[in-house]
Amino acid sequence: MISVASLRSKRLGARWFHRDPATIARALLGCALVHGDRAAMIVETEAYLGPEDLASHARFGPTSRTSVMFGPGGVSYVYLCYGMHQMFNIVAGRDGEPGAVLVRAAAPLVGLDPDPGTLRGPGKLTKAMKIGRAQDRVPLIDDALFVARHARPRAIAVGPRIGVDYARDWAARPLRFWIEGHASVSKVR
DNA sequence: GCGGGGATTAACT
DNA sequence: GTTAATCCCCGCG
Numbered sequence: 262m263i264s265v266a267s268l269r270s271k272r273l274g275a276r277w278f279h280r281d282p283a284t285i286a287r288a289l290l291g292c293a294l295v296h297g298d299r300a301a302m303i304v305e306t307e308a309y310l311g312p313e314d315l316a317s318h319a320r321f322g323p324t325s326r327t328s329v330m331f332g333p334g335g336v337s338y339v340y341l342c343y344g345m346h347q348m349f350n351i352v353a354g355r356d357g358e359p360g361a362v363l364v365r366a367a368a369p370l371v372g373l374d375p376d377p378g379t380l381r382g383p384g385k386l387t388k389a390m391k392i393g394r395a396q397d398r399v400p401l402i403d404d405a406l407f408v409a410r411h412a413r414p415r416a417i418a419v420g421p422r423i424g425v426d427y428a429r430d431w432a433a434r435p436l437r438f439w440i441e442g443h444a445s446v447s448k449v450r
Numbered sequence: 451g452c453g454g455g456g457a458t459t460a461a462c463t
Numbered sequence: 464g465t466t467a468a469t470c471c472c473c474g475c476g
Contacts, residue, residue: 305451309457309459316457317458321473321474324472324473325472325473326471326472326473327472340457340471340472341455341470341471341472342457342458342471343455343456343458343459343468343469343470344456344468344469344470344471345458345459345468346457346458346459348457348458350457363475365457378466382458382459383457383458384458384459385458385459387472418457422455422457423457423458424456424458425457427456434463
C-alpha cells in the first residue's frame with residue numbers, strides 16, 4: 262500500500278542530486294514526486310545543462326530567475342511559461358555546476374485523479390500537484406515537497422527534447438528520457 | 451522603461 | 464496543421 266508516509270521514509274538526500282543533469286534525469290524515472298498529500302511517479306524528464314546548452318535557461322549566465330540553477334542540486338526551480346503554465350524543475354549538479362531537470366510527466370499515485378492523463382505534460386503536472394511559484398527554490402529536503410525512491414523502470418527510452426527548436430544543434434541532443442510505453446508519457450517519439 | 455519571445459495546452463479548421 | 468490565451472523575464476538603451 263502506497264502512502265505519503267511510506268514514501269517519506271525513502272526520501273532522496275541532497276547529495277543524490279549532486280551529479281550531472283542527464284544522469285539525474287534518467288535516474289528520476291520511476292521515483293515518486295511528493296507535494297503535501299499528493300504523490301506521483303515520474304515517467305518523463307529532460308536535462309538542461311549549463312551556458313553552452315542553447316536550450317537551457319542557463320545560457321544567459323546567472324540571472325535573477327535562473328541563478329538557482331548555478332547552485333547545488335536538490336533544490337526546486339519553478340518558473341512561468343507562456344504566461345500561464347508553471348514548469349517544475351530540480352536543480353542538478355554540485356555548487357557552481359549549472360543544470361536542471363524538467364519533470365515533464367508523471368503517473369498518479371496518491372491523492373490524485375487516477376486517470377493516466379492527469380499529469381501528462383509539464384503544465385498539467387504542476388497544476389495537478391498544486392506546485393507553483395511558492396514552491397520555487399525549495400530544497401527538496403522538505404517535509405511537504407520531496408522525491409523518494411519508488412519503482413525501477415523496466416525500459417527507458419531516450420530522444421530529443423520537446424519545444425526547443427530554437428536551440429540549433431542542441432535541439433537534437435538526446436536529453437529527454439521517458440519510461441518506454443508508459444501511458445502517462447506526454448509524447449511518443 | 452520597452453519590446454519580444456517562450457522547456458504549453460486545448461480548441462479550433 | 465493553426466492559433467489564442469497570457470505574463471514574467473531578459474536584453475538593450
